[in-house]
Amino acid sequence: MPAALAFDRITKVFPDGTHALADATFAVDEGEFVTVVGPSGCGKSTLLRIASGLTPATGGKLTVTDPNLGYTFQDATLLPWRTVGKNVELLCELHRVPKAERAKRAQDAINLVGLSGFENFYPKALSGGMKMRASLARSLTLKPKVFLFDEPFGAIDEITRERLNEELMRLFLREKFAGLFITHSIYEAVYLSTRVLVMSARPGRIIASFAVPFPYPRSPDLRFEPAFAELTGKVNHALRSAHA
Amino acid sequence: MSEHRNDGPGAESRGRHAIRSADRAPAPGSGGPIAIIGQEELQAKSATASPRRNILRDAMPPAIVFILFLLAWAGYRTFVLDRFKRRIVPLPWTVLTRGFTTAGASKKNPSELITGIKITTQVAVTGLVIATIVGVMLAVLMSTRKWVENSVYPYAVALQTIPIIAIAPIINIILGSGLGARIFTCVVISIFPIIINTLFGLKSADAGQHDLFTLHEAGFFTRLFKLQFQAALPSMFEGFRISAGLSVIGAIVGEFFFSQGPRGLGILIDIYKSRGLYNALFAAIILSSMLGLVVFFAVTWLRKIVIGRWYQAAR
Numbered sequence: 107m108p109a110a111l112a113f114d115r116i117t118k119v120f121p122d123g124t125h126a127l128a129d130a131t132f133a134v135d136e137g138e139f140v141t142v143v144g145p146s147g148c149g150k151s152t153l154l155r156i157a158s159g160l161t162p163a164t165g166g167k168l169t170v171t172d173p174n175l176g177y178t179f180q181d182a183t184l185l186p187w188r189t190v191g192k193n194v195e196l197l198c199e200l201h202r203v204p205k206a207e208r209a210k211r212a213q214d215a216i217n218l219v220g221l222s223g224f225e226n227f228y229p230k231a232l233s234g235g236m237k238m239r240a241s242l243a244r245s246l247t248l249k250p251k252v253f254l255f256d257e258p259f260g261a262i263d264e265i266t267r268e269r270l271n272e273e274l275m276r277l278f279l280r281e282k283f284a285g286l287f288i289t290h291s292i293y294e295a296v297y298l299s300t301r302v303l304v305m306s307a308r309p310g311r312i313i314a315s316f317a318v319p320f321p322y323p324r325s326p327d328l329r330f331e332p333a334f335a336e337l338t339g340k341v342n343h344a345l346r347s348a349h350a
Numbered sequence: 351m352s353e354h355r356n357d358g359p360g361a362e363s364r365g366r367h368a369i370r371s372a373d374r375a376p377a378p379g380s381g382g383p384i385a386i387i388g389q390e391e392l393q394a395k396s397a398t399a400s401p402r403r404n405i406l407r408d409a410m411p412p413a414i415v416f417i418l419f420l421l422a423w424a425g426y427r428t429f430v431l432d433r434f435k436r437r438i439v440p441l442p443w444t445v446l447t448r449g450f451t452t453a454g455a456s457k458k459n460p461s462e463l464i465t466g467i468k469i470t471t472q473v474a475v476t477g478l479v480i481a482t483i484v485g486v487m488l489a490v491l492m493s494t495r496k497w498v499e500n501s502v503y504p505y506a507v508a509l510q511t512i513p514i515i516a517i518a519p520i521i522n523i524i525l526g527s528g529l530g531a532r533i534f535t536c537v538v539i540s541i542f543p544i545i546i547n548t549l550f551g552l553k554s555a556d557a558g559q560h561d562l563f564t565l566h567e568a569g570f571f572t573r574l575f576k577l578q579f580q581a582a583l584p585s586m587f588e589g590f591r592i593s594a595g596l597s598v599i600g601a602i603v604g605e606f607f608f609s610q611g612p613r614g615l616g617i618l619i620d621i622y623k624s625r626g627l628y629n630a631l632f633a634a635i636i637l638s639s640m641l642g643l644v645v646f647f648a649v650t651w652l653r654k655i656v657i658g659r660w661y662q663a664a665r
């Protein structure tokens with residue numbers, strides 16, 4: 107499979123001298139879902155900001171095959187003055203998609219994340235999980251080929267988070283985007299991805315990579331199987347050495 | 351995984367529509383919603399759920415304060431003031447029975463006072479509208495370039511600190527001594543909170559929201575109108591509310607200095623005072639205080655209309 111997104115010895119030094127990334131090298135192939143775990147402050151968000159063009163890298167080479175990127179942040183970043191429906195339409199609006207088409211795409215995305223019936227609600231009336239769904243729906247309207255996730259479920263309670271993981275996995279299988287996912291949760295990482303990468307403490311680089319062999323679609327109960335525990339154990343060890 | 355039930359009208363049908371237990375989930379690639387909405391997530395409250403307000407209970411405390419105030423006024427007048435001052439300061443109920451009805455400066459009241467309210471309201475509202483337009487435009491300019499902010503800011507502050515009495519002669523030379531000069535005074539007095547609150551509001555959109563607009567290549571005006579202005583509305587309305595009261599003060603101060611032309615409440619106050627029409631004087635003072643309240647609450651009501659659906663204001 108060709109790479110959808112490739113980092114080749116990417117470095118980032120912020121103007122204030124903070125050395126965030128050092129020679130980060132890896133690729134996300136089409137059809138792959140890659141998760142990055144690493145200590146806080148090691149440059150994970152910076153990685154995604156570079157991939158999306160929000161921040162330029164200070165060294166190395168970035169290859170993005172399709173500039174149509176989806177990007178969800180840890181915060182749902184919904185606009186509080188817009189209803190769920192209007193929030194989901196925002197990106198199409200910014201890209202000047204005609205009104206009828208825009209409404210249709212928004213409705214499809216809303217149905218896909220299970221928010222139908224909530225189109226006319228304002229964000230303040232939604233729970234954290236529902237806000238995140240709306241945020242995902244908003245990205246889906248542009249049918250991205252590559253999807254970046256920056257700890258999207260970091261602030262969500264465990265049970266809701268597991269359920270959102272299951273849904274995200276089904277979205278991945280259905281929409282067939284290449285995913286690059288950041289998380290603190292090793293369980294989430296192993297459950298979702300085809301590959302888990304471990305980053306070192308700052309300046310961040312990739313210090314370990316684990317292929318996840320379980321076939322999709324994965325059952326929620328996979329999390330309680332011995333093979334799953336074994337793999338999360340390995341990732342955990344790698345992460346501990348990253349902290350050291 | 352069991353079926354989930356949700357409380358609340360409408361939630362159940364919505365829930366049933368969206369719920370799929372994991373093993374009955376549609377196979378990848380097949381149509382239909384993929385998502386499950388869990389019970390614990392369905393905390394969605396009705397967007398319009400504001401507690402019914404009890405008007406009587408809300409009106410009671412200020413009414414009591416008002417009565418206490420009238421009693422204190424009457425008591426002070428009766429027991430503290432000497433004979434001569436008592437002739438100047440009427441009892442509150444005398445103001446009510448005579449101040450609004452006896453002869454005014456040139457017409458019989460209440461018609462003179464009513465004209466006064468109209469004129470002062472006109473000046474205050476025109477001033478407030480101009481202050482809003484100019485203030486918001488200045489704030490937009492200041493928000494785009496740091497050097498504009500730095501160069502305009504001290505003058506915005508100066509508007510606030512220079513006493514009108516000091517610049518009254520200059521205003522007089524340039525704008526004369528009629529309605530124009532009064533409106534100008536009103537703008538000078540009420541514009542500062544609008545500039546400052548709008549500027550603060552325009553900068554209040556969070557970094558993540560800005561990133562979103564940057565990612566999707568939003569232009570200057572798109573960002574301004576779809577993000578910054580919307581985010582600014584709550585604090586802009588805070589500014590408008592403060593300026594609403596100031597605009598009435600501005601109109602009345604303006605009338606003190608620039609008294610040519612139609613007679614607003616400020617001019618009436620001046621005339622009644624010099625002619626010893628103390629009942630009417632107090633009536634005019636009460637009306638001008640009430641005018642400030644009315645404009646303030648009108649703006650508060652407007653805020654509710656414009657952003658009430660998504661913004662829960664403290665007061």
Ligand SMILES: Nc1ncnc2c1ncn2[C@@H]1O[C@H](COP(=O)(O)OP(=O)(O)O)[C@@H](O)[C@H]1O
Binds near residue numbers: 120122144146147
């Ligand atoms: N704009 C910036 N200027 C200076 N330092 C920054 C900036 N953004 C992030 N950093 C620093 O770079 C490091 C990596 O940040 P980040 O990528 O956000 O880490 P994380 O892995 O927790 O997502 C952190 O130490 C952070 O403080």
Ligand SMILES: [Mg+2]
Binds near residue numbers: 150151152256
């Ligand atoms: Mg981060």
